[in-house]
Amino acid sequence: MPRSLSTALQSQVSSTATKTAFLVELNLSTTIRLTDWYSNITYDSNSYEAGGSFLTVDSVTETGQLQVDEINLGFSNITDQVRSLVQTGAFTDKAVEIYIAYFDANETIVGAINYFTGQIRNVAISENISASNLSMTVASHWANWNLTKGRHFSDESQQSFSTGDKGFEYATQVKSDVRWGS
Known part of the structure; x- marks a missing residue:
């Protein structure tokens, strides 16, 4: 997939000491933005909330083939708002955008590139006395062919x-x- 990166972002990506974070935007009936960075991030005039909510993002490999790509997201200690949106079914075919943000040595965001974009295919919640976890599968637009x-x-x-x-x-x-x- 062709990409155009700013000069600053190209320099940061090729740097030996690169700090990165995932930025996830869930476009449910209410847009929810989360990050795995240790503090809140503002990127492209949007605030991404940090802290405990965000757990894992699977890796993706580009092949250039027409295929249904999927990625799994894992969230821990989900909020009541997210749980409510999922339990009411407000997630079906909603858009998800995942970016990788790059930071300089001062931990200032240099820029971000799109990592994956797709629609939510399915969601599962598992809860116990000490934790509430949510796993989400996001599929590319080819999933609904x-x-x-x-x-x-x-x-x-x-x-x-x-x-x-x-x-x-x-x-x-x-x-x-x-x-x-x-």
């Missing part, structure tokens, strides 16, 4: 189209095989 375009007949889809409408409130409880006429 066979998806029929248009709206889904669900309450969530209807709410994004017409907030407050109750028309599809019980859509998931309706008989799946409805026959019209005799």
Whole structure:
């Protein structure tokens, strides 16, 4: 994938002492921005929250082939806000952007490059008495190649189209095989 990097970022990437951090943007009904850096980061006028929320990002290999690439994200000690968004199903096919930020010797951000962009494929939450962990699989846009375009007949889809409408409130409880006429 072609990229154009600023001169400062090219110098930092080729430096022997490079400090990096992941910046993750979850575009749910509320945009959530997280980082694995030890303090909050502002990049491109957006603030990425640090501290305990962010755990792991899998590695990705570019092949140049038309294939469905996936990446797994792991979050620990997730907030009630994130848990609520996931439990209500507000994550389906939502966009995720992952960047690698580069820092200079003074720990000032030099720039960031796109690491992965895709849509959330699935999410799982595991909780115990001392921790709440969330694992998320994000797939490239090729993952929905066979998806029929248009709206889904669900309450969530209807709410994004017409907030407050109750028309599809019980859509998931309706008989799946409805026959019209005799």
